[in-house]
Amino acid sequence: MAYVISDDCIMCGSCASECPCGIISEGDGKYVIDADSCVDCGTCEATCPVGAISQA
Numbered sequence: 001m002a003y004v005i006s007d008d009c010i011m012c013g014s015c016a017s018e019c020p021c022g023i024i025s026e027g028d029g030k031y032v033i034d035a036d037s038c039v040d041c042g043t044c045e046a047t048c049p050v051g052a053i054s055q056a
Contacts, residue, residue, distance in 0.1 A: 001040060001056055002056050004033060004053070005048075006054070013026075014048065015031055040055075
């Protein structure tokens with residue numbers, strides 16, 4: 001199950017820099033995860049300082 005980033009995202013970029021697959025990018029007002037490429041490692045969720053990332 002892929003991870004998703006909620007509207008609580010503060011655009012800090014910590015998730016994008018830590019993603020081992022490089023599939024997190026800047027979206028419109030928040031970062032977004034390419035769900036089709038997500039390998040469900042959970043690195044992004046553990047890195048997010050505001051808890052804006054969870055499994056879909």
